Amino acid sequence: MFLIKRWFALIFIASFLAACSDDNTPESVAERFIKAAYAQDLDTMMDLIDVPKDADANAKGFVRGKFxxxxxxxxxxxxxLGGIKNIKAEEPTYNDDKTHAHVSVTVTFNKDGKTHTEKTNLIQSNGNWKIEI
Known part of the structure; x- marks a missing residue:
């Protein structure tokens, strides 16, 4: 009985870690960023971008205004175009040391199934993927 409980605990922990890690892939970050843009969710967009450590408050305000x-x-x-039907990120391409990624995100609209592709650049910052601007 002890072995069965231990086995279930191990599966639960592995599943939990896998679910959490999916939020920090280049494609999930790129997809969330583009969804936030179309939803006019500026706060989420700002949370997903990489702000250089040496950037002052004016720079962040400038970026916020441009967004x-x-x-x-x-x-x-x-x-x-009749609203958004779907937003889907493609597989990323990485640099040699996998600290930068490029992800294309396809936005499909309701009207006539038209699509638009957004290209995003990401950087790994403190162990997290962020949009590089």
């Missing part, structure tokens, strides 16, 4: 302008355009684009 706000982009979000307005993304919302207009999605609305004119």
């Amino acid at each position: 706000q302008m982009v979000l307005t355009e993304k919302a207009k684009q999605a609305e004119s």
